[in-house]
Structures are given as structure tokens and as C-alpha cells.
Amino acid sequence: MDLFKQQNVEDFYDIGDELGSGQFAIVKQCRERSSGLEYAAKFIKKRQSMASSRGVRREEIEREVTILQQIQHPNIVTLHDVYENRTDVVLILELVSGGELFDFLAQKESLSEEEATQFIKQILEGVNYLHTRKIAHFDLKPENIMLLEKNVALPRIKLIDFGLAHTIEAGVEFKNIFGTPEFVAPEIVNYEPLGLEADMWSIGVITYILLSGASPFLGETKQDTLRNISAVNYEFDEEFFGHTSDLAKKFISQLLEKDKRKRLSIQDALSHPWIKSNELREENKATEPKRRERRQLKTKRLREYTIKSHSSMPPNNTYVNFERFAQVVEDIDQMESSFSSLAEAHDSLQEDIDALVSIYNEKEAWYKEESEAVRHELSQIRYEFRKVEASKRTLQDDMQTFSCSLAAVSERFQERQDHFDALRLELSNELQWVQEVVGSLPVDGGGGGYPSCSFTTVFNNDVNEALKELLNRSCGGELLSGINLDFTETGQQR
CATH class of the missing domain: 1.10.510.10 (Transferase(Phosphotransferase) domain 1)
Structure with missing residues (x-):
């Protein structure tokens, strides 16, 4: 109702002593601050819900106010103003003090x-x-x-x-x-x-x-x-x-x-x-x-x-008890509201916990799967590592054996080299002697009855054959071509 002022009545009136009370209403003396006039304030408890039987329904209060607004007679109380708050409708009435x-x-x-x-x-x-x-x-x-x-x-x-x-x-x-x-x-x-x-x-x-x-x-x-x-x-x-x-x-x-x-x-x-x-x-x-x-x-x-x-x-004392009851109901409503908020928070938190548990389970399953894969790969790596280690040890043994063999070969090579150097020296001395012998022979002595053959040529060929045979027996054919070349070149020079 538009005429119900949604303001605090105590902002405009000083509320005084109680004049009387009913089942759901209490009347108190009041004084209007602006005019200083005395009135009666009738506080009517509103019914808070349709299911409740405590308080007066709003439509009934509106009906009473509507009727009072139509009335202006010396033998009937008059209505001055109407205020409303969360729990009460307050009628400011003519003060009847007799x-x-x-x-x-x-x-x-x-x-x-x-x-x-x-x-x-x-x-x-x-x-x-x-x-x-x-x-x-x-x-x-x-x-x-x-x-x-x-x-x-x-x-x-x-x-x-x-x-x-x-x-x-x-x-x-x-x-x-x-x-x-x-x-x-x-x-x-x-x-x-x-x-x-x-x-x-x-x-x-x-x-x-x-x-x-x-x-x-x-x-x-x-x-x-x-x-x-x-x-x-x-x-x-x-x-x-x-x-x-x-x-x-x-x-x-x-x-x-x-x-x-x-x-x-x-x-x-x-x-x-x-x-x-x-x-x-x-x-x-x-x-x-x-x-x-x-x-x-x-x-x-x-x-x-x-x-x-x-x-x-x-x-x-219904009104006073109702006020107490209303306060208790209000406290209970606040508690229920708090409980509802807590329940909602609990439900929300439970949903978060369920989501986290689900994520944890998924992660745990993934980690287990990954762990098994890693464990398998690690086992495989260990196996491969052991194989490599074994191969490494085998290779080291082979390398050590090869080193020993190489040292032996090196010693044999050195011996052969020394032997070769000795033979070469000896051969060089022999060749020098042969050259001296050949050089001492007459050039035109001829072929001993073989006019078309040069003695030198025949001799050189015999020497070459002899040297090859000697070298084959001594060095296994090593450096044969080089010695042959040297000899031939020496013969040619000559």
C-alpha cells in the first residue's frame, strides 16, 4: 500500500509509555517531533508467512487502514499517519486518554x-x-x-x-x-x-x-x-x-x-x-x-x-511474547541462513574435493602408467648399459691383447728392420764388389763366341736372378722391386 511510509517511525515520533495491548498489537503514547502534539502509536505485528498463525495478515491491516482513512467523526478515533517496517505496521492515531x-x-x-x-x-x-x-x-x-x-x-x-x-x-x-x-x-x-x-x-x-x-x-x-x-x-x-x-x-x-x-x-x-x-x-x-x-x-x-x-x-503479554518470539524466529532464520550458506559452501567444497580427488586419481593412474613405462625403460637401459659395460670390458681386453700383439709385431718388425738394414748393407757391399769386378773386365771382350750377346748383359741378368732368389729367401720378397730397380738403374748407368 502506497500510504504505508517505509520509514522509521522513531525518526519522527518520540515513543512513550504503553497504553494498552491486544493479541498482536500494542499501543504506546507518542509525541510528534515536528508539532509537539500527542498521539497514540498502535504497533501491529505483521504475519511473516502464509503458514504462520502469529501476527496479523497484511491485507487485514490494509483493510483497517483503508476504513480508518474514510472516517472523520467526533465519536470515532481518527487516523493521523501510517508507518511500516520489517515486522510492524504502526498506526499513528488520535490520543484517547480518558x-x-x-x-x-x-x-x-x-x-x-x-x-x-x-x-x-x-x-x-x-x-x-x-x-x-x-x-x-x-x-x-x-x-x-x-x-x-x-x-x-x-x-x-x-x-x-x-x-x-x-x-x-x-x-x-x-x-x-x-x-x-x-x-x-x-x-x-x-x-x-x-x-x-x-x-x-x-x-x-x-x-x-x-x-x-x-x-x-x-x-x-x-x-x-x-x-x-x-x-x-x-x-x-x-x-x-x-x-x-x-x-x-x-x-x-x-x-x-x-x-x-x-x-x-x-x-x-x-x-x-x-x-x-x-x-x-x-x-x-x-x-x-x-x-x-x-x-x-x-x-x-x-x-x-x-x-x-x-x-x-x-x-x-502476547505482543511482548510475540516480539521475543519474532526475535527468536529471526535468530533462527539467520541461523538457518547461515546453515544454508554453510551447506552450500560444504556442497561447493565437496564438489571441489571430488574434482580434486578425480584429478588425483587420474594423475595417480597416469603416474603409475608412466612409472611402469619409465621403470621398464630404465630396466631396458640398465640391461643395455650392462651389455655396453660387458662390450666395453671385452673391447678393453681385446685392445689390451691387440696392444700386446702390436708390441710383439713391433718388436718383430724392428728385428726385421734391423735384419733388413744388415742385409742391405751386406748386399750393397756385395754389389759394390760385383761392380768393381765387372768394371775390371774388358769392354770389347765380347761374348765368348756369342757375337750378339754382351757379357755384361748376361752377367747382369744372372746377378738379378740371384739377388731375387736371395731376397725371397731372406725378406719374403719385401723391397724386391726397389732393389731390382736400383740394380737395373746401376747397370744402365754403367
């Missing part, structure tokens, strides 16, 4: 019917204003009939508490079971369609109590009370109504009519002779003592009724 009507009347020494009609008429005028606008209060009872102030000759009546009020729409059937059992109409008890007539029945009960100090239908139990209402089981006991006028009793009887169509309407009640006339005047002070005593008993019985009705109701 207390309950019955408490005020119970403190009087005596009460005449004329005085009673003055207060009843104010109640009727307030209800007439409502019924003209098709608004039924549905909770008229002494606790909801207050005085604006009490230190005046004729206090002004103020009707309060419109939590059950409804606008009666033509053609729309409305049924409900609500209200205070002592004051509800039979149609409410029997769960029949409701209308403005239910308020008139409540006014009849209020008038009965006001004039007698007794409740017409009140039984030992709630069920007894409701049965008495449904059966319209009441009477004008002579003890209580011995000095009450017939007009007053007729007024009450016409209001306590089970048939709604026969029950007095608000206009009928306002024009009733008991209200219109001043038949019963306030008795002067010279009235006989006995009669005055009875009048005092009337107020005493009213006082007894008010004391009994207040004492029979246990202290209503």
Missing part, C-alpha cells in the same frame, strides 16, 4: 438512565456514521468504547479498534466467526451471512450491562455463552432491573432480537423513545435513602462487573 467508558461509570456513585442514554446516544451516533457508509465494526464491546478525556461534565465517546471492521457490499455474502463471545450476535455463532445488524446486537448487550452491571448471556464457559446467545437465553432479572424503565428494557429487547430483520436498525435506535425522550430525570438529592441505595448498588454491580471482566482476563 479510559474505558465502563471504568469511568463504575467510579460514579450513581447512574441515572438519562446519563446512560447520553453515552448510548454517542455510541449510536458513531455507529450511524459507520453504517451510513456500509461499514460494520463487528467488535463493539466495553473495551473498545473509550473516552477522549474524563475530567469534563460529559465526556466524549470514542469508538476504537477497527481490526475486525468490514465494508458490507450489496450482493456479496460475508461470513466469519470472530469477536468476543460475550458480545457477538447469533448469526456469527451460527456462521450465517453477516451485516450491519451484528453491531446492533452488540449495542443491546452493552446497554444491558451498562444499566444492570450483569452480562445477559455470560455462562460458566465459552460454550455456555455461545449456546445462550444462539438460544437468546436472557431475562430482565428483577434484582438487576427492578428500577429500570420499561422503555429501556424494550430498547434492549428490540436490539437483542435473533431475527435480523426484526432487530432495530441504527436509525430506529436513534429515534427510539428511550433515546429521544427524557422520561427518566436525574433524581434529586431528596430521594428516599432506600432508592438511592439501590442506585448505588447499580453502580457497584457495574464496578464489580468491570473488575471481574478485567481480572478474568489474564495479563496480555
Whole structure:
């Protein structure tokens, strides 16, 4: 609702002492900071969920506010402002500080019917204003009939508490079971369609109590009370109504009519002779003592009724308990929220852990596979290394053997070289001798009978053959060609 101000009421009003409380509401005195005017702040607990039965549903609060916004009458409390926070809707209402009507009347020494009609008429005028606008209060009872102030000759009546009020729409059937059992109409008890007539029945009960100090239908139990209402089981006991006028009793009887169509309407009640006339005047002070005593008993019985009705109701700490309960619920909600966050964090963490475990398992399997492959390769490398080491040792042995063989060959080669050098020297000496011998032979001596042959040539050929044979035997043919070449060259030179 747009008219619910989403602001902190304490920013604009100083909240004071408690004035009263109901099941889900508490009323405190407050002062408007901007104007300094006194008001009453009605804190209504909102129902936090559809499943909950604690608190007032928001639509019901909106209905009450909507009705109060339509009302502007001297005998009805007026609405000044509306605020809303997370847990409450706060109605800033006209301050009604005179207390309950019955408490005020119970403190009087005596009460005449004329005085009673003055207060009843104010109640009727307030209800007439409502019924003209098709608004039924549905909770008229002494606790909801207050005085604006009490230190005046004729206090002004103020009707309060419109939590059950409804606008009666033509053609729309409305049924409900609500209200205070002592004051509800039979149609409410029997769960029949409701209308403005239910308020008139409540006014009849209020008038009965006001004039007698007794409740017409009140039984030992709630069920007894409701049965008495449904059966319209009441009477004008002579003890209580011995000095009450017939007009007053007729007024009450016409209001306590089970048939709604026969029950007095608000206009009928306002024009009733008991209200219109001043038949019963306030008795002067010279009235006989006995009669005055009875009048005092009337107020005493009213006082007894008010004391009994207040004492029979246990202290209503519902709102305070509800605040505590709401705080506990809020704490539980916060804890549940924290638990939910923890659960979400746990789930998220569990998912991360599962993912890490999965990765770890995959890595572990991969590492095992890789480890097996590496282990196999390492074993293969070790095997190959051992083979290489064996080959290396074999090669070293072969190299050592080859070195030994090479050393032996080298020694043999050296021996052969020395032997060769000796033979060459010897051969060179022999050749030199042969050359000297050949050189000493006559050149033209001829061929000894062989004219075509030179002795030198033949001799050289024989020498060559002899030398080859010698070299083959001594050196195995090594250096043969070189020696032959040298010899030939020497022969040619010669």
C-alpha cells in the first residue's frame, strides 16, 4: 500500500509509555517531533508467512487502514499517519486518554438512565456514521468504547479498534466467526451471512450491562455463552432491573432480537423513545435513602462487573511474547541462513574435493602408467648399459691383447728392420764388389763366341736372378722391386 511510509517511525515520533495491548498489537503514547502534539502509536505485528498463525495478515491491516482513512467523526478515533517496517505496521492515531467508558461509570456513585442514554446516544451516533457508509465494526464491546478525556461534565465517546471492521457490499455474502463471545450476535455463532445488524446486537448487550452491571448471556464457559446467545437465553432479572424503565428494557429487547430483520436498525435506535425522550430525570438529592441505595448498588454491580471482566482476563503479554518470539524466529532464520550458506559452501567444497580427488586419481593412474613405462625403460637401459659395460670390458681386453700383439709385431718388425738394414748393407757391399769386378773386365771382350750377346748383359741378368732368389729367401720378397730397380738403374748407368 502506497500510504504505508517505509520509514522509521522513531525518526519522527518520540515513543512513550504503553497504553494498552491486544493479541498482536500494542499501543504506546507518542509525541510528534515536528508539532509537539500527542498521539497514540498502535504497533501491529505483521504475519511473516502464509503458514504462520502469529501476527496479523497484511491485507487485514490494509483493510483497517483503508476504513480508518474514510472516517472523520467526533465519536470515532481518527487516523493521523501510517508507518511500516520489517515486522510492524504502526498506526499513528488520535490520543484517547480518558479510559474505558465502563471504568469511568463504575467510579460514579450513581447512574441515572438519562446519563446512560447520553453515552448510548454517542455510541449510536458513531455507529450511524459507520453504517451510513456500509461499514460494520463487528467488535463493539466495553473495551473498545473509550473516552477522549474524563475530567469534563460529559465526556466524549470514542469508538476504537477497527481490526475486525468490514465494508458490507450489496450482493456479496460475508461470513466469519470472530469477536468476543460475550458480545457477538447469533448469526456469527451460527456462521450465517453477516451485516450491519451484528453491531446492533452488540449495542443491546452493552446497554444491558451498562444499566444492570450483569452480562445477559455470560455462562460458566465459552460454550455456555455461545449456546445462550444462539438460544437468546436472557431475562430482565428483577434484582438487576427492578428500577429500570420499561422503555429501556424494550430498547434492549428490540436490539437483542435473533431475527435480523426484526432487530432495530441504527436509525430506529436513534429515534427510539428511550433515546429521544427524557422520561427518566436525574433524581434529586431528596430521594428516599432506600432508592438511592439501590442506585448505588447499580453502580457497584457495574464496578464489580468491570473488575471481574478485567481480572478474568489474564495479563496480555502476547505482543511482548510475540516480539521475543519474532526475535527468536529471526535468530533462527539467520541461523538457518547461515546453515544454508554453510551447506552450500560444504556442497561447493565437496564438489571441489571430488574434482580434486578425480584429478588425483587420474594423475595417480597416469603416474603409475608412466612409472611402469619409465621403470621398464630404465630396466631396458640398465640391461643395455650392462651389455655396453660387458662390450666395453671385452673391447678393453681385446685392445689390451691387440696392444700386446702390436708390441710383439713391433718388436718383430724392428728385428726385421734391423735384419733388413744388415742385409742391405751386406748386399750393397756385395754389389759394390760385383761392380768393381765387372768394371775390371774388358769392354770389347765380347761374348765368348756369342757375337750378339754382351757379357755384361748376361752377367747382369744372372746377378738379378740371384739377388731375387736371395731376397725371397731372406725378406719374403719385401723391397724386391726397389732393389731390382736400383740394380737395373746401376747397370744402365754403367
